[in-house]
Amino acid sequence: KQEVTQIPAALSVPEGENLVLNCSFTDSAIYNLQWFRQDPGKGLTSLLLIQSSQREQTSGRLNASLDKSSGRSTLYIAASQPGDSATYLCALRTGANNLFFGTGTRLTVIP
């Protein structure tokens, strides 16, 4: 069974800092990998989707990479802002019928 780990569980950084969130998985036979953010009391907002054949995706200040051979994905956030404070979840699609979610990293950007 696919196991998805996100370390650290929580992270605090000062505003303006660049940061990297990590996602590790045990089975490299994935269909795609998706990064989400979740604000308190809200749903999950899709940030980036990386297909199995891709190495990275970029959207604005966000860049996500995928290395299947090492079982790792990273989400890079440039020039962090207080509005980036949220819980970030990675999720792996291994087939048609499920996403395996990581436990999330709770990010706090301090003004």
Added chain:
Amino acid sequence: DARVTQTPRHKVTEMGQEVTMRCQPILGHNTVFWYRQTMMQGLELLAYFRNRAPLDDSGMPKDRFSAEMPDATLATLKIQPSEPRDSAVYFCASGSAYTGELFFGEGSRLTVL
């Protein structure tokens, strides 16, 4: 702006009552998922539909939960009878068959007293 719509956003009910949660997937999406989120368990898959057909409901307690898609614009999750341990946030997500990307609704927060 296409989005997944869930109702109700909040529901407080008493143990034993029936609860129905509704989801309108994004137009054109052919996959629909129901997830439950709790602090202890995180996100758990309850049911999955493709082209309105239920393909996986192994995560759902069959004796009290049921999920249906009466048409392409509506998915329902029903709990009967509800129990306090069902208290959680229930999310619906719909997916693009082309990209595989999933989009989540805002969730239905259920409290069973």
